[in-house]
Amino acid sequence: MILERLGKELIYFDGGTGTLLQEKGMKPGELPEIWNLTHAEEMVDIHRKYYEAGSDIVLTNTFGANALKFHSSEYSLEDIVTAAVANVKKGASLGVCDNREVYTALDIGPTGKLLKPMGDLSFEDAYEAFREVALYGERAGADLIHIETMSDTYEVKAAVLAAKENTKLPVFATMIFDEKGKLLTGGDVPAVVALLEGLRVDALGINCGMGPEQMLPVLDKILEYASVPVIVKPNAGLPKQKDGAVYYDVTPDEFAKVMRKIVEKGASAVGGCCGTTPEHIRKMIQTTADIRVCAEREPKCHTIVSSYGKAVQLGGKPVIIGERINPTGKKKFRQALKEHDVDYVLREGISQQDAGADILDVNVGLPDIDEPALMREIVMELQSVTSLPLQIDTVDGKALSAAMRIYNGKPMVNSVNGKQESMDLVFPLIKRYGGVVVGLTLDENGIPDTAEGRADIAGKIIEEAKKYGIPRKDIVIDVLAMTISSDPEGAKTTLEALRMVRERYGVCTILGVSNISFGLPFRPAVNSNFYTMAMQAGLSAGIINPLSEDMMRSYYSFCALMNYDKNCETYIERYSMQTEALKTPAGGEIPLRTAIEKGLKEEAHHAASLLVKTQEPLFIINEQMIPALDAVGKGFEKGTVFLPQLLMSADAAKIAFAVLKDALEKSGKTEQKKEKIVLATVKGDIHDIGKNIVKVLLENYSFHVIDLGKDVSPEVIVETAVKEDVKLVGLSALMTTTVGSMEDTIKLLHERKPDCRVMVGGAVLSQEYADMIGADFYGKDAMQSVYYAQNLLKE
Amino acid sequence: MDTRTKEAVRYLGYGRHAVDDTIMTLIESSFAELNKIVQYRITYRIFELEVPDSDNVKIGELKIRSKNLAKNLRGCDQAVMLGATLGIEVDFLMKRYSLTEMSRVVVLQACAAAMLEEYLDKWQKELSGKMREKGYYLRPRFSPGYGDFCMDYQKDILRMADTARRIGLSITDGNMLTPSKSVTAVIGMSTEETACHRAGCEACEKSDCMYRRSSV
Incomplete structure (x- = not known):
């Protein structure tokens, strides 16, 4: 059992496969995972060489074998993974001559997609993709699961959970850090260690991204925080390019020298990543042969909570x-x-x-x-x-x-x-x-x-x-x-x-x-x-x-x-500024109308707070705020006011409205009933600035906006429109690729809620396009949507 | 006004109109805020390039159909495929302000675009210098979405430059780059110098665009 040895004696991983596959004739653009089936002999040969070099753990050639990344009409994922495990085992039977115990690690790499909320991959879908591979791997006889080259805490969490909840195998996880000790998504070492140890991985560490030398400071940090055994798998240096090919130039001897330092610092399992070869591994093993017993490491006692990009430590x-x-x-x-x-x-x-x-x-x-x-x-x-x-x-x-x-x-x-x-x-x-x-x-x-x-x-x-x-x-x-x-x-x-x-x-x-x-x-x-x-x-x-x-x-x-x-x-x-008395805003006393027109937020707040002491909120809205918003809106139409100013006014008005709303509530009155409008960015579209601009403006004109967010399916939009009985839905799409789902949404809406109108907007749209997909109105800018809504709902 | 400020103003749709002090303050503070959080990252790979005719381009194993790209790359025998990004924190920042201050979101968006272009220009200038030593001249960057160079090719550029692993740049099913403040591009490399190649905005055929540089 690997877990009985890990942390007590030094464990050796294998090295990279990319370079070796190229040497064996794999073309750029080919999916390496397919070679498990089409070039099984070559794959076995690569694994054999690593076992001959002395590796205890060899990874399957399944880095990109997940449903989100691997698309092949010819080969099934299950066949690929099964063959990959068999190839490593065969490599072991040929390459291990000293009867030592060796292991097959199911390699799981990232999906290549960014998870929600900033990307479009849901946590559940990522989990499902990893679950599938983990199940195939265990069934095929892998001894452990090695999740590697992860640069996102959320994705690695999905992968670890999928592995732990669906198999009984030990789970290792290593991530890519940069020289500053950060993930590409911003997380730092304490955050990553806290997350992975919280998920109860059996070992964690760093791989890829850098050469052994550059990893030293990051390793120090990992060792400072981690209680579980630490894995280090560097590249053979930083990538270089020559004549269109990427190469790595740290030699086996140089590699081995630094790997010794890494082991002396406290790494429990070492190997190589991109650009490393069986020779790198052989040299590394020779150079560290005299320190195969791991020094015992103390469990760390930092109390740490973390988010995707930040760790907070308690106790200091x-x-x-x-x-x-x-x-x-x-x-x-x-x-x-x-x-x-x-x-x-x-x-x-x-x-x-x-x-x-x-x-x-x-x-x-x-x-x-x-x-x-x-x-x-x-x-x-x-x-x-x-x-x-x-x-x-x-x-x-x-x-x-x-x-x-x-x-x-x-x-x-x-x-x-x-x-x-x-x-x-x-x-x-x-x-x-x-x-x-x-x-x-x-x-x-x-x-x-x-x-x-x-x-x-x-x-x-x-x-x-x-x-x-x-x-x-x-x-x-x-x-x-x-x-x-x-x-x-x-x-x-x-x-x-x-x-x-x-x-x-x-x-x-x-x-x-x-x-x-x-x-x-x-x-x-x-x-x-x-x-x-x-x-x-x-x-x-x-x-x-x-x-x-x-x-x-x-x-x-x-x-x-x-x-x-x-x-x-x-x-x-x-x-240091506290000695100064609290003062009125820099602009002095400015009428509410002017404050809104000029987009001055503090002044608008101040003016509204003063006015509301003597006037009815509704009166203030009609006499001061609406005229100000109208004036700015007209200017925007004429081209004398630009989008940032329009929005500054909207932001200022929003603040003034909040003051008035508070006053209304305090006086026990309720607001007038507002007309509801549903807004959404359509399925597949993750850019929502346009929709948010329209939202702010509509709210200032006293509409109740039901904001469904971005990447919203036609069904959700239609269901909401029906349930809330809205008469107007606004849809936004940025690119041609998502206009299709806009069209689907409009069709479904017209079918299921015929009395509801649809207005559309977004960079890619035009009047022609809007007509073609059956929209009732095309708003070429945010103000047009406001006017349309007013005409439709308030007359 | 420095170049990136000018560019940000242009992205905001001001054309030749003057920007008032309040907006200028907003622009300056947006740049300052972005400076604190952007993570400039770029990665590229160089591939063999063929331009068999005026409609087609072949970069490595990738075949691209685009007249505009073929025109841009004519005379080149290698191409740089690149991805660059300002990182995901920019998206978080914009999302945050969309709840509290929409005007700032619009300005941040313009400023971030200007910063990304400025960064790419600076990077390309350096690369250009290095390539000159090897006897190569660089063409202006050409990105999917310019002219008839279809957005679908973004995926291929990302794959060929291995951007997901190297700089955390990936793409959604709807062809949107994540993080959103990111760029993919092709740069042609030629052994001959081409005089006065039109670059970026000016090369576009849509001459009535409100965002056009030196527009009417």
Whole structure:
């Protein structure tokens, strides 16, 4: 068994196959995987040479063998994979002469496509493609699965899950980093290690992209964070070109010399990638023969949560977890969730990031809501607008599982507690998907009154987690802040428990800070002081409102005082201007109409706030805002106002509208009923700027826009139009390739909802084109769509 | 105004109209924000090239039917196939602002396009210098979508330059590049210098385009 040897003795992989295949006559453009069937003898010969050179593990020639990349009418994937495994095994039977135990690794490479939300490949489709290959590989007799050359954390997650959930084989995963230690999609070493170890891979590391020398600094970083055995498979240097061919020029001797350094640093399994040959491997093995016993490596104890591009470490400088994505006690937020206003939720995320949050708590629990579906959607959407790691906050096991599955990174999970039922539900999910879990110190008997009692429950949670192989570093204890208005000793108990838990178990801690002042007047004063006290007692992460200046003042002051803020730089940057009195916007007092026409956002906000004190919102809209928007719109038509200005005005108007809406709500009045319009970018199209421009303008003209997003199937658009009974649908397409799906959508709409009109727009369209595909209206620019909607729906 | 600012203004559709101070501030801050996050990446490979007649081109094993490309490459015997990108963070940034400030999205989009072109120009100038030493002259870049050079060939260029692995540049089923601020192109290499080859925008036949350089 490979796992019994891995990490104890040095394991050797094979090297590249590309160069060898070319030598054997493979033409550029040919699919290498087909050679498993058409040139089996040559393939066996290549594998044999690596076994002769001394490799313990040889990879199958299946790098591109997945349904998304491999398209052949002649050969089935299953036959390819089966033959590929057989070829390696045959190579072993011919090439291994010393009776040593060797292994066949099923090679899985990337799909060559970018996953949603930025690409068009869904996580599920990627998973399915990998699952298929993994199943064939196990059936054919592979000994392990080696996922390699990945440059996207999301794709590697799909591949690892597919391998682990569908086979019993050990799973290794290696990724391409650049010299700066980053993935092409932005992730860094701590983020990648946290993700892969969370997914319970058996080994991880780096391959391709660079030569051995360039990999050294990245390897140092990997070894600093990884607890599992580390794999290193460099290219034979950086690629060079001559006479149309790519080549690599690090010689076997040079390669071997650096590989020795790599092994001495602590790599447990080594081999080669592009440009390396059996000779490189032979030399590498000779050069490292005297150090075949791996030095034991300590398990690392960093508590890390990650997103696609960012890792946040707990335990050092206190971390801020933004609490605002939560419906509890927030009328507007509840309303947004009920109306499925995803944008509202996303804006709550963005504003907290801008205010300094490190992690965002996400809670969308409401009665009568499909929480698993909504949680999944919000988590996905949030990850397309913020790189902050998320804390999935729910008591619904299904919602937790759904969100953890599609989360890109290693999430924080809020929460588990000392009740057996809770631990039975949450720990299996942590084991499966990885995550740092918040452990609440309460159990079947409630919340203990004493610090001692709470620390005991923390201990119980840590012990139970151990049974699942969940290390202590992945547990963050919440000793619970109880309001001092009902429990006078509450704050003292919490602070004492914080200290106790850190001392006793060495784990990180977390607190929902603002509970402490519940029921008291002027809560920010109590909250911010308690926050400081908690940080002083060892709080690793406070769940707070980062938009509260009181809390942030405590935070920045604490960081400056405790030397977490080097030379007080952040503090100075933030507060050096504080001595100046708050002033009106730079432009001074400007009438609302002018502010909107000029696209001045702050001024528009200021002017609207002043006006609303003396005038009715509806009056302001009709007398100031609509005329301003009309004037700008006319200018745009005449060619005196350009798109950026049109949109600046729209942005300013949007802000003023928000002020008026607040005022309306405060006065207990509701807005007028708005006409609904569905907007979508059609299936296959992932560019949505045009659609978003139209959306902003339509909203300013008081339409209720149901935005279905981009890459939307005809069925979804039609279903929504029918369900919401809308009279107008706007579709956008950027390129000729997607006009076809626009046509399909229009046909289906006219068939299923004949009273609904369709307006279309987008770079590729023209009046002729629009007529041809049966659209009711072609908007050559965004304002035209507004006029059409007004004529159609408001007359 | 520097070149990339001028180009960004052109992409925003201003033609010869002046840009006011507010928009100029927006453009400047957009460039500043992009500067912090763009990851300039480029990869290319050189292939044998044949231009058998005025309709057809053969690059490596790839056969392309395009009059405009054939015209651009006439007299060349090698071709550079390239992919370049500003990276995925630009898409994230634009998505983020589309929720809060749409005007900035439009400006970011124009600025990013200008940065990508500027980067490619600079890179091509360097490559041109290197190739001159080997006796080759470079033609202007020619991308799928120019004239009758069909967008479908993007896929082939990406495959031949191995962009997914090297720079993380891939394509959707609908032929859209991901990350979105990316370019694929062909550059002809000839042993003879061609005088005054028209490049980019000016080479396009659509002379009434509102985005045209030095348009009316």
